Amino acid sequence: MASYILSHDLGTTGDKATLFSAEGKLISSTFASYQTYYPEIGWAEQDPEHYWRAFCESTKALIDKAKIKPFDIAVVSFSGQMMAALPVDKDGKALRNSIIWADLRSTKQVGELSTRIGEDSVYEITGHRLSASYSAAKIMWIRENEPEVYKNTHKFIHAKDFIVSRLTGNIYSDYSDASGMNLLDIKSLDWSEELLEATKIDQNKLPDLVESTEVVGKVTGKASSLSGLIQGTPVVIGGGDGACATCGAGVMGEEEAYIYLGTSTWMALATRRPIIDPKKRTFTFSHFNKGLYMPAGTMQTGGGSFKWFKDILCDAESDAAEKLNLDVYELLTLKAKEIPCGSAGLLFLPYLMGERSPLWNPKARGCFIGLSIVHTKSHMIRSVLEGVAYNMKIIEEAFAEQGVSFQSIRIIGGGAKSRIWRRIFADVMEKPISRLNFIEEATAVGAAIAGGVGAGFFSSIHDAKGFVKIEEEINPDERNYPVYRRYYTIFKKSYEQLMDVFDMLLEK
Numbered sequence: 001m002a003s004y005i006l007s008h009d010l011g012t013t014g015d016k017a018t019l020f021s022a023e024g025k026l027i028s029s030t031f032a033s034y035q036t037y038y039p040e041i042g043w044a045e046q047d048p049e050h051y052w053r054a055f056c057e058s059t060k061a062l063i064d065k066a067k068i069k070p071f072d073i074a075v076v077s078f079s080g081q082m083m084a085a086l087p088v089d090k091d092g093k094a095l096r097n098s099i100i101w102a103d104l105r106s107t108k109q110v111g112e113l114s115t116r117i118g119e120d121s122v123y124e125i126t127g128h129r130l131s132a133s134y135s136a137a138k139i140m141w142i143r144e145n146e147p148e149v150y151k152n153t154h155k156f157i158h159a160k161d162f163i164v165s166r167l168t169g170n171i172y173s174d175y176s177d178a179s180g181m182n183l184l185d186i187k188s189l190d191w192s193e194e195l196l197e198a199t200k201i202d203q204n205k206l207p208d209l210v211e212s213t214e215v216v217g218k219v220t221g222k223a224s225s226l227s228g229l230i231q232g233t234p235v236v237i238g239g240g241d242g243a244c245a246t247c248g249a250g251v252m253g254e255e256e257a258y259i260y261l262g263t264s265t266w267m268a269l270a271t272r273r274p275i276i277d278p279k280k281r282t283f284t285f286s287h288f289n290k291g292l293y294m295p296a297g298t299m300q301t302g303g304g305s306f307k308w309f310k311d312i313l314c315d316a317e318s319d320a321a322e323k324l325n326l327d328v329y330e331l332l333t334l335k336a337k338e339i340p341c342g343s344a345g346l347l348f349l350p351y352l353m354g355e356r357s358p359l360w361n362p363k364a365r366g367c368f369i370g371l372s373i374v375h376t377k378s379h380m381i382r383s384v385l386e387g388v389a390y391n392m393k394i395i396e397e398a399f400a401e402q403g404v405s406f407q408s409i410r411i412i413g414g415g416a417k418s419r420i421w422r423r424i425f426a427d428v429m430e431k432p433i434s435r436l437n438f439i440e441e442a443t444a445v446g447a448a449i450a451g452g453v454g455a456g457f458f459s460s461i462h463d464a465k466g467f468v469k470i471e472e473e474i475n476p477d478e479r480n481y482p483v484y485r486r487y488y489t490i491f492k493k494s495y496e497q498l499m500d501v502f503d504m505l506l507e508k
Contacts, residue, residue: 004020005021005073008059010055011241033054034046034054044100070230076229080240086156087152122182122195129280136199167223173237174239176243176244191206210237242266244444244445247446253462257399257410259410259425260413261413261414262303265392281358281398299395306415309381335378346369347369347494357398363503363505369494390488394492396429412439414439427481
């Protein structure tokens with residue numbers, strides 16, 4: 001009897017295939033990369049055929065590596081990069097490269113939409129700011145600049161949807177991916193009539209939507225011969241990578257939250273209602289289940305700030321770590337551990353690439369504040385870690401102002417390996433911080449849970465909580481509250497006082 005769940009995570013750099021048992025044990029994983037093309041400044045495209053090639057390569061390699069038979073796989077499910085504009089014909093054939101989330105070519109279309117409907121209205125309807133990052137403006141750009149492509153488009157879909165179509169012959173998307181298109185009414189989870197009117201996008205060119213746990217078809221004979229999967233294997237649509245990470249972090253009900261501490265860093269929740277912030281500091285996606293939402297706030301360079309510091313100022317530590325066969329970040333966090341909380345009055349604003357939540361200011365810049373002769377590299381390392389935590393606390397406060405509270409926070413992503421960073425988060429947030437068993441595979445876990453529900457292994461996503469286990473919980477140390485509260489206030493004040501300076505720095 002088939003007993004394994006195969007999940008595929010179609011990210012920005014490649015496709016990661018991961019095999020899980022029905023009990024939540026990670027059996028094995030493989031990765032196949034693909035290329036991003038940058039035809040012009042601000043453009044970013046990928047060839048969907050490369051998605052399919054990577055899918056087939058990683059699937060075959062995984063079956064071989066795990067030493068299983070294809071008929072041992074009970075279901076295949078997906079996580080995927082979001083906010084694309086990938087036009088396909090009725091047969092699922094791509095009509096051009098996919099314009100991916102990182103592409104910002106459609107700023108002109110964003111301006112037009114802002115005039116027609118207004119940014120506040122877009123946020124109220126979709127739960128998101130109006131942006132060239134999302135699909136709507138990208139589709140408008142295609143219609144204006146490539147009218148034949150738009151005319152011949154049957155559906156605009158996303159990376160995971162393209163593979164599902166190639167496997168089954170059926171074209172669908174799910175609510176979580178749709179909620180990142182600037183076209184979905186986040187409350188009704190229907191395509192917004194107001195936005196369709198404002199964008200002049202033909203609703204018939206948007207995909208039919210299903211829940212992330214839905215079986216949308218079975219592997220065809222042709223797809224079987226190319227992919228290595230057995231004909232008839234059920235295919236579950238899965239979700240956008242953010243929603244999959246949320247489910248993979250075990251955040252499936254209210255009063256639950258997690259932080260993804262990767263290159264970019266975000267906080268997300270599970271709620272029964274969308275969080276429409278009057279100040280537009282946060283945004284809301286659909287969760288796996290219709291009627292469950294995923295409010296989130298994302299900072300540009302969380303873990304990326306730590307990596308920047310390591311790359312620029314820590315050559316000696318990097319060399320030492322290589323010689324000792326250690327993780328360089330472990331050496332750096334050991335240095336941070338030597339310094340008392342507050343970094344002796346040294347603050348770091350982690351705005352190295354501008355900032356998204358909660359500031360939404362592309363002009364913001366990173367800086368050390370309070371640097372003096374007494375400060376060492378160790379102080380600077382700790383201040384970077386603390387600066388990221390301070391910024392995430394601003395996002396947490398934005399949720400609190402909307403009446404959303406939670407008692408503890410789970411943490412995933414590469415930065416979650418650091419115990420001292422988890423300790424800093426606990427003390428700054430004044431909440432317990434939990435490290436999970438899967439800290440770098442959350443999107444794959446979420447896709448696997450969706451697949452398990454679709455295949456009947458679980459009755460619901462809540463029934464799959466055994467996949468996600470807490471390995472350690474760090475409780476906050478109340479003795480550190482006064483220090484962090486003081487410096488957190490100064491952290492926020494520092495940004496406010498520097499806003500004019502950031503503007504001046506960019507003047508030509």
